[in-house]
Amino acid sequence: MNPKASILETLREYISNQKNFPVLHPDAATIQDEITKKDPELSRVKQLIIKDPTLTGEILKVANSSYYKGLGEVSTIKEAALRLGQDELFNIVIQVILRKNFSSNTPMIKERQDKLWAHCVATAFATLWLCRHLKLSDLIPKAFIAGLLHDIGKLCLLSAIEQFMTAEKDNAKLTPDLVEKILVNLHEKQGFALLSAWHLPDIYCRIARDHHIDEYEESDTLLVVVRLADMVCHKMDANNPQEDLTFIMGSRETDILGIKETSIALLEIAMEDAGLAKPPS
Known part of the structure; x- marks a missing residue:
């Protein structure tokens, strides 16, 4: 039996069991x-x-x-x-x-939690900023929470992975690359399941589920804003001075929202001023 397949199979059981949800x-x-x-x-x-x-x-x-x-x-x-x-x-x-x-004493889990939490808070700030900038007054009360919860599935998965590592001990041979693949591939489904289990409003559940899919509802403006905020934050997380705004400005999200490059530049400055991103080195 493929050891990696066995680990994934056992881990999937932990993940699929709502008793293991935070x-x-x-x-x-x-x-x-x-x-x-x-x-x-x-x-x-x-x-x-x-x-x-x-x-x-x-x-x-x-x-x-x-x-x-x-x-x-x-x-x-x-x-x-x-x-x-x-x-x-x-x-x-x-x-x-x-x-x-979502707080862990396991170094590998804690390191990812801290980075992920910083990204979630930054995305929450960016979503709120964009809603205010675009004068989307009806969405402003929901904006921060929507951005904060968009990657909640990854935090939930990290909790499940930690439980798995504790229970399996020497059998839990999880490499950093494997953990990253699990987070990337399963977090939307897991986020939707967790927020549904917590009985949160449907709008937050949908955003957790749909913030990466190719085909999404363009009329769901808050989802579109979160997707754009997430893109901007990932760009700033990379902190690459050679990366410009071409990818973001060519996105479907900026087209739907009618966002100009100057607005994205202002958002990046606001995030740097709030201490949520480092200026390019």
């Missing part, structure tokens, strides 16, 4: 359910946050980070809500909840 803490799930409603109640969200001192501390830490620089220091959830606004506060809450849910 599970949100009940309090975090309640907050997430409220935030993703069509008309969430800010007062209820604040009450739920305050009941969890750890979550409160993490939210204030993020609210005072360089990502939100210039907005002034905040020391209470009430101040955070007043200074950041409801949508921005909700974005931070979701960011903190998900980050706490």
Whole structure:
């Protein structure tokens, strides 16, 4: 038997078993359910946050980070809500909840989680920036979360891979290349399955499933924006000064959205200013 095939077969069993899906803490799930409603109640969200001192501390830490620089220091959830606004506060809450849910002590897994998390946050920022730039007011409240969740399948797969490595021990001969192939080939399906299991709105599930497919619904504007944001972030992740905007400007997404090259250049500058990307070396 091919050892690699055997490993993949066993790993697929771990992945396909929803019992191995990451599970949100009940309090975090309640907050997430409220935030993703069509008309969430800010007062209820604040009450739920305050009941969890750890979550409160993490939210204030993020609210005072360089990502939100210039907005002034905040020391209470009430101040955070007043200074950041409801949508921005909700974005931070979701960011903190998900980050706490995907944390590993296994070096190979942690390294990938950290890089992936940075990409997800950057894509969330880029999606929100583009929606604001294009004046897509109806999509702005959903934009950050949509970008943040687009690669959630990879984070879920990394959790399954870690469980597999722990259970199989010496039999889990997973090379970095094999792990990367698993993430690339399975993350859309896994992301859709995870977000569906978490009962998140269909729009986020679709984006997790369809952000790489060739044939997608052009009228799904938020999906198109996330796909473009993802492209820009991958370009900036590469940090290659020789790479220009030709590929992005020739994409179907820029054509659908009517985006000009100057807009993409402004987005890259905004991401560098927010500390979400390094300027080309």
